[in-house]
Amino acid sequence: MPREYKLPKQHMNNVIRLIHKATLDHVKGLRTASYNNLKRLELKRDLRLARKKIPAGSDQFDVGSIIVWMNQIPKNDKAAIQQLLAIDATACQRTGG
Numbered sequence: 122m123p124r125e126y127k128l129p130k131q132h133m134n135n136v137i138r139l140i141h142k143a144t145l146d147h148v149k150g151l152r153t154a155s156y157n158n159l160k161r162l163e164l165k166r167d168l169r170l171a172r173k174k175i176p177a178g179s180d181q182f183d184v185g186s187i188i189v190w191m192n193q194i195p196k197n198d199k200a201a202i203q204q205l206l207a208i209d210a211t212a213c214q215r216t217g218g
Contacts, residue, residue: 126190126198126200127204134177136187137176137211138175138179138180139180139182140212141215142175143184147184149212149216150188151184151212152213154187155191155205155209158192158194159206162194162196164202166209168214169210170206170207171207172207173214191208
């Protein structure tokens, strides 16, 4: 059975929370990584998918782990790709880019 890369809901909430609360340098790094992975997957940014609210969750999350996860998303995992698009859009919204 193929592996699914979709993050559990709580992990996704933690990532969105991180984007809203972390320093701009961390968010810019995340935005660059998400953009590079969108290019790798031959996708375009969709800024309409930005999450505006800060969800409940933990403030403890490793940016490096998020980037490793992004780098592993295959082209056929639609759920993980939707999460990547939302992360990218939210990071763009936060950084004004």
